Structure formats: C-alpha cells, structure tokens
Amino acid sequence: MPAPDLTRRHSLHALAALAWPAGVARAQAAGGITIRLSHVVARQTPKGLALERFAQLVHTRSAGRIRVEVYPNSALYGDADEMQALQLGAVDMLAPSLSKFSRIGFPEFELFDLPFLFADQEQVRRVQSGTLGQQLLAALSRQRLVGLGYLDNGFKHMSANRPLRVPAEFRGQRMRVQASRVIAQQMRALGAQPVVLDFGETRRALATGVVDGTENPVSNFWTQGMHEVQTHLTLTHHAYLGYAVVAQERFWAQLGVAERQLLVQALHQSLVWGNAIARQENAQALAALREVGGTQVHDLAPAQRQQLQAATAPVYQALGQRIGPHWLAQVQAAVQG
Numbered sequence: 001m002p003a004p005d006l007t008r009r010h011s012l013h014a015l016a017a018l019a020w021p022a023g024v025a026r027a028q029a030a031g032g033i034t035i036r037l038s039h040v041v042a043r044q045t046p047k048g049l050a051l052e053r054f055a056q057l058v059h060t061r062s063a064g065r066i067r068v069e070v071y072p073n074s075a076l077y078g079d080a081d082e083m084q085a086l087q088l089g090a091v092d093m094l095a096p097s098l099s100k101f102s103r104i105g106f107p108e109f110e111l112f113d114l115p116f117l118f119a120d121q122e123q124v125r126r127v128q129s130g131t132l133g134q135q136l137l138a139a140l141s142r143q144r145l146v147g148l149g150y151l152d153n154g155f156k157h158m159s160a161n162r163p164l165r166v167p168a169e170f171r172g173q174r175m176r177v178q179a180s181r182v183i184a185q186q187m188r189a190l191g192a193q194p195v196v197l198d199f200g201e202t203r204r205a206l207a208t209g210v211v212d213g214t215e216n217p218v219s220n221f222w223t224q225g226m227h228e229v230q231t232h233l234t235l236t237h238h239a240y241l242g243y244a245v246v247a248q249e250r251f252w253a254q255l256g257v258a259e260r261q262l263l264v265q266a267l268h269q270s271l272v273w274g275n276a277i278a279r280q281e282n283a284q285a286l287a288a289l290r291e292v293g294g295t296q297v298h299d300l301a302p303a304q305r306q307q308l309q310a311a312t313a314p315v316y317q318a319l320g321q322r323i324g325p326h327w328l329a330q331v332q333a334a335v336q337g
C-alpha cells in the first residue's frame with residue numbers, strides 16, 4: 001500500500017481513506033520503522049530542540065532502524081488538524097500544549113492554564129510527576145491516545161501594541177488565545193476579548209490587526225517574529241505553558257516491546273534535557289529581544305501583579321466545575337506542597 005501523501009493538501013477525510021490500517025507500522029524498506037511527529041513551533045524552542053534530540057537518540061540507539069521524522073512549525077499539521085490527524089493515524093506522535101487537550105474531550109487539562117496558579121516550574125513538575133499528573137496522562141486512553149510524558153516551555157507573558165500592566169489597559173483588547181475555556185475566561189476577566197486562532201496564524205493576525213495582542217512564553221514570541229508586530233511585551237508571568245507528548249494507541253500497540261522501551265527511554269531523556277534547557281531558551285530569547293529593540297519590555301510592579309491576580313481570581317470559581325472540583329482541589333494541594 002503506497003505511503004499516504006501526508007502533505008496538508010489532503011483533507012483529513014481523504015486521509016481517513018488513506019490512513020494505514022490498524023497494526024501496520026510505517027515500514028521503511030529493509031524492515032525499518034518511520035515515525036512521523038508533527039508540532040507547531042520553531043526548531044529553536046524548548047519543544048523543537050527536545051523533539052529533535054529525541055529523533056537523534058532513537059536513530060542512534062536503533063542503529064538507524066527506527067527513524068523519527070520531526071515536522072516543526074505546522075509544516076505538516078497545525079492546531080486545527082493535528083489532533084484529528086493523530087486519531088486518524090495520519091501522524092504517529094504529537095506534542096501539543098496542555099491547553100489544547102480540552103478540545104478533544106479533556107477539560108481537566110485546563111487546570112494547567114489557571115492564572116497565577118503556579119509560581120515556578122518546580123511547582124509544575126511536582127504536579128506532573130505526582131499522582132495527579134500521571135492520572136491525567138493515563139486518562140488520555142479515553143481517546144485512544146498514549147500519554148508519554150510532559151515537557152516545559154515556560155511562563156506566559158502578555159503582548160500588544162500597548163503595555164498590559166493593569167486590567168484597565170486590557171479593556172477592549174482582542175487577544176489571541178489557544179482553544180482553552182480557562183484562558184478565554186482569563187482574558188474576559190481582564191476586560192479583553194479572547195480570539196481563538198491557530199498558533200501558526202497568530203503572527204499574521206497580529207500584523208494585520210485581526211487581533212491586538214496575545215500571550216506566550218518569550219521563546220515562542222521571539223521565534224515567531226512577534227516582536228516585529230508587537231510594540232509592548234509585559235512580563236506578567238501569569239500562567240504556565242507546557243506540553244504532553246502523545247502517541248496514537250494503534251501505532252503504539254503494534255510496536256515491539258524492545259522498540260517501545262527504546263522510544264520511552266529516549267523520550268524520557270529528551271524531556272529531562274528539554275526541561276533543563278527551557279528556562280535558558282526563554283532567557284536567551286528575552287535577551288535577544290531586548291538587544292534588537294523594537295518591542296518595549298515592561299516589568300510588573302508587585303501592586304500591578306496583585307491587580308491582575310485579583311481580576312483573574314474568579315476564573316477558578318467560574319471553571320472549577322468544568323475542570324473538575326477534585327482535580328482543582330488536588331492541584332491546589334500539590335502546589336502548596
């Protein structure tokens with residue numbers, strides 16, 4: 001059976017007809033395996049670098065028998081179709097942001113989006129490596145996905161063509177957000193209007209005025225060239241952005257035990273490495289941004305941060321039922337340590 005043409009020209013319904021039947025690995029010639037992994041950010045980001053490292057480790061440790069093809073920057077699939085492509089078997093692995101799992105039936109993942117919940121990556125790590133984080137990964141089997149691990153990017157900051165330091169400055173701003181009810185509610189609580197757009201469309205939407213601003217860690221802001229279309233970045237550090245690496249269950253089940261062990265070990269080491277460089281990647285992006293100028297970078301005074309935190313606090317009450325009160329209680333207890 002010819003390998004399906006996985007370019008984005010094909011609609012996913014057409015791909016459904018082309019999708020490989022269950023249990024058939026993407027076999028290379030001479031008995032090798034090709035694994036297609038798609039993501040939406042640039043290579044020079046924590047996710048881009050960690051996944052490239054994963055591909056290198058797998059290639060080396062399998063003596064070239066297993067090849068991971070990494071397709072960055074929405075080259076193969078973007079936000080709008082990557083999850084469907086995974087479920088159809090048109091791609092084997094993804095690393096979507098945790099904010100993007102609610103759209104496929106996992107609203108509990110939006111707990112990671114809660115504003116001002118986490119103070120630092122250590123608190124996030126405590127949650128992800130503990131019972132709660134492992135239960136969330138296991139829950140992905142509801143949609144026939146295998147949750148393989150978590151990866152950091154970092155903390156998000158707000159950008160627009162004005163400083164965004166206090167709620168009054170958010171009023172009326174159209175802010176691009178990921179498809180997460182918590183993030184949308186966060187923006188509304190600040191007086192802004194959330195606009196859900198694919199990550200790959202964001203820079204153009206900012207450049208053309210479709211939206212006024214957005215939020216993201218600096219590594220994404222910088223590598224997407226958002227500094228060329230945003231005059232102000234306010235270092236709000238208001239919420240976390242990270243990822244879950246997932247595989248399609250049918251693909252994963254047809255691998256051999258030794259192949260799965262090799263992939264799990266290589267991925268684990270790549271995620272540990274990626275988490276270790278994430279902070280540095282964001283710091284380097286911020287330094288480059290300050291160096292190149294163009295975008296004014298604003299720190300938040302404690303009183304301003306308190307105002308933003310107070311304005312967004314109602315999100316917890318408003319969306320606690322959607323996330324699941326038991327999840328909310330668990331994550332807040334875990335954060336307090």
Ligand code: LMR
Pocket residue numbers: 040041096097153178198199216220
């Ligand atoms: C976004 O859509 O803003 C981010 O999830 C992109 C990413 O994968 O970091």
